[in-house]
Amino acid sequence: MRHRKVNDLSRITANKRQLCLHRSFCVTEVRVLPCAVDGPGNWLPREKQKVRAGIKPEHEEGGRWRRAQRGSCGERCPAAKSSPWCGRLKQWIRVPIGHAEQKESVPYQMLLLLEQMQHSKQRAVYPQELVRCLTVHNLKLFVQYDAAHLFLSLWNLIKNQITDRELADRLTTLYTIWVQEYLVCQKCSFETRRDSNMVTLPLPMFNARSQRLKTLEDSLHCFFQPEQLTDNNMCLCEQCERKTPSVQGMRLTCLPQTLTLHLKRFCYRKSSWTQKISYSLPFPQSLDFNQILTQEQFHPDAKEKADWQYDLFGVIAHSGLASFGHYCAYIRSLTEGRWYCFNDSSVCQVSWDDVKCTYGNSHFNWGETAYLLVYMRKNPQ
Incomplete structure (x- = not known):
């Protein structure tokens, strides 16, 4: 053709x-x-x-x-x-x-x-x-x-x-992640809660101390880690009626059948231009949230926690720098279990080792790095 x-x-x-x-x-x-x-x-x-x-x-x-x-x-x-x-x-x-x-x-x-x-x-x-x-x-x-x-x-x-x-x-149930946001006053222990949802989880590459995260599991744990709000970041407490030190965080309420994870590989420097974060962040073929998050990071009424086990289905990878580049997709066939690379108008079978090459490499900024990860729940209802 x-x-x-x-x-x-x-x-x-x-x-x-x-x-x-x-x-x-x-x-x-x-x-x-x-x-x-x-x-x-x-x-x-x-x-x-x-x-x-x-x-x-x-x-x-x-x-x-x-x-x-x-x-x-x-x-x-x-x-x-x-x-x-x-x-x-x-x-x-x-x-x-x-x-x-x-x-x-x-x-x-x-x-x-x-x-x-x-x-x-x-x-x-x-x-x-x-x-x-x-x-x-x-x-x-x-x-x-x-x-x-x-x-x-x-x-x-x-x-x-x-x-x-x-x-x-049904589509909403298929893709939507539900969490409970909370804010706890450190003076009077008054807690404000709000339910919210998202289609992707935007996962950090660094923790609160600007240290590199080593694995996808570390990034997930960091995303749900509570954050101390002090000094200029203090929030207004409705009960104290003034700004007080607080703890802010999220509790996981419900996970969908198809889970999309967004790796935040791009950041703005003080020079006001975008930089790509290319260092390696390994991701597994299987995820079990019961092994990743602590009990405090789950909502008390979280349903089907035992079923929150996932297999990797797809990877959207990018090669290039922050000013230009190329996207391709790696997709796993659910009927065969084989991996395929979708690259413009060509499709070819690849191995898991090929997919692992998208982990990233800080010494090779031009190389392919995973940007979006798509996981599918094991044994979906």
């Missing part, structure tokens, strides 16, 4: 599990361009066009679009079979009525792109329609975006545009 050349600009790589971001001019940023997408795929364009690979659209009550049960997902790329949820999303989704509304629907355009990847005989697909859809929602072409920020933007667009509330709630 002949590919149109795009001179070292970014590409958006989609796979069945998520939209992974690739080539950019900035380590922390991604240029949104209609370029090649990894994985096998050809466009399954619109409902009126010929349907391939046993896929038959059926218009049913309520404007739903159902995918025929024939034709398994990702036959040409085993890594594309990884998500059991993706099949459910594609079986039932509400099709926008008007053509203009379809062009502006991010869930619908991503659904079409997934179908395009799974059933094409071509080596790579081009997500022009999805990129055009994103420009309608202020994600403009030729503008650089942080990869984690773009992930959150896509998540919010998808969740807000899904009209089926049950499906939206």
